[in-house]
Amino acid sequence: MVEIKEKKLLTLDSSLADKIREKAVKENRSFSNMVVTILINSFKDDKATYKTRK
Structure with missing residues (x-):
């Protein structure tokens, strides 16, 4: 489980996307x-x- 301490908006610019x-x-x-x-x-x-589901 990833613990998010700070909430930030994730934005991708179009070239990266x-x-x-x-x-x-x-x-x-x-x-x-x-x-x-x-x-x-x-x-x-x-x-x-973090843990991932299998």
């Missing part, structure tokens, strides 16, 4: 799945603990 969309298509994944993966990886970098 396009890059994510391209990467998602290449890896045969959905756009939202790709965004969640990127967020989880950014939490990993911050040494936060």
Whole structure:
């Protein structure tokens, strides 16, 4: 479980969204799945603990 201490609005500029969309298509994944993966990886970098459902 990721504990959110600060609530921030996440915004993507269109060029970043396009890059994510391209990467998602290449890896045969959905756009939202790709965004969640990127967020989880950014939490990993911050040494936060999280659990994913299998």
